[in-house]
Amino acid sequence: xxxxxxxxxxxxxxxxxxxxxxxxxxxxxxxxxxxxxxxxxxxxxxxxxxxxxxxxxxxxxxxxxxxxxxxxxxxxxxxxxxxxxxxxxxxxxxxxxxxxxxxxxxxxxxxxxxxxxxxxxxxxxxxxxxxxxxxxxxxxxxxxxxxxxxxxxxxxxxxxxxxxxxxxxxxxxxxxxxxxxxxxxxxxxxxxxxxxxxxxxxxxxxxxxxxxxxxxxxxxxxxxxxxxxxxxxxxxxxxxxxxxxxxxxxxxxxxxxxxxxxxxxxxxxxxxxxxxxxxxxxxxxxxxxxxxxxxxxxxxxxxxxxxxxxxxxxxxxxxxxxxxxxxxxxxxxxxxxxxxxxxxx
Numbered sequence: 206x207x208x209x210x211x212x213x214x215x216x217x218x219x220x221x222x223x224x225x226x227x228x229x230x231x232x233x234x235x236x237x238x239x240x241x242x243x244x245x246x247x248x249x250x251x252x253x254x255x256x257x258x259x260x261x262x263x264x265x266x267x268x269x270x271x272x273x274x275x276x277x278x279x280x281x282x283x284x285x286x287x288x289x290x291x292x293x294x295x296x297x298x299x300x301x302x303x304x305x306x307x308x309x310x311x312x313x314x315x316x317x318x319x320x321x322x323x324x325x326x327x328x329x330x331x332x333x334x335x336x337x338x339x340x341x342x343x344x345x346x347x348x349x350x351x352x353x354x355x356x357x358x359x360x361x362x363x364x365x366x367x368x369x370x371x372x373x374x375x376x377x378x379x380x381x382x383x384x385x386x387x388x389x390x391x392x393x394x395x396x397x398x399x400x401x402x403x404x405x406x407x408x409x410x411x412x413x414x415x416x417x418x419x420x421x422x423x424x425x426x427x428x429x430x431x432x433x434x435x436x437x438x439x440x441x442x443x444x445x446x447x448x449x450x451x452x453x454x455x456x457x458x459x460x461x462x463x464x465x466x467x468x469x470x471x472x473x474x475x476x477x478x479x480x481x482x483x484x485x486x487x488x489x490x491x492x493x494x495x496x497x498x499x500x501x502x503x504x505x506x507x508x509x510x511x512x513x514x515x516x517x518x519x520x521x522x523x524x525x526x527x528x529x530x531x532x533x534x535x536x537x538x539x540x541x542x543x544x545x546x547x548x549x550x
Contacts, residue, residue: 218242221282223249244271262301272312281320298352323378329507364439374441382417383542405510406474411449416535449514462540464548
């Protein structure tokens, strides 16, 4: 009987399991002996120990088959942060999450672990060693963050120990690693087009970048520690590499590791910010006539030129979190995983 109960507790669903973080999550859960369902809009890979369910996140009837007999759900589905589709963010991150919560409750799921974002408290100004009690951003830096705030609130408010439904949110920052379709490929594309020559500000601003394996580790620890009366219930926790690094040093390490030149010319932060504001105004004025999506925006200037790193103190205290992979090793692993993006290629 105890063995059967343990096996039931090891069955989980990863919503968004075909994505970058989701695939790494699935691989680690398989290693740990979990039986896994993946729910997504596409089948991103094949694995004989994984059952796929395809459907629309916003349709409860699509979700329910993937949640049968499942005690634990990881929800890491989201459009990419670089998208500019406000309607899509609202639909997936907010309405989709409401559908996930309803479906979980109906299917008898006991634990829901959300992938949130540390950016929910970031407004484009310095955050140094930020803790989870910082208020939500009143002026979120983009549509992605705006809807991640709505999403996190929904999940944490849904925590209901009396009905045996427990929730927790993990807030990673700057996720990177092998198979990442965002950070490294976008960085390389910028370098190839000559856009990585300038350092915004003095180059000393510290930022968190978090290796994907450490993010996965944080999620699984949270799931395993999430019990009735635990301090995790209905709370959010920062998960980072716990090694803040100057933003431009990290970018330079990745670029030089792939054979590209590191940025070397400095542009004052205030000048870059006002140029980006001016460009945004021009784009807005031209918007009735032509659609332009500038890569140089006030939000990106803020991300590149301010301090934003976060404390993992609460995760260490209540989950026993400790990064598994150091930043040096993580950068090395990541660079080696992109041979096709090397300069010579």
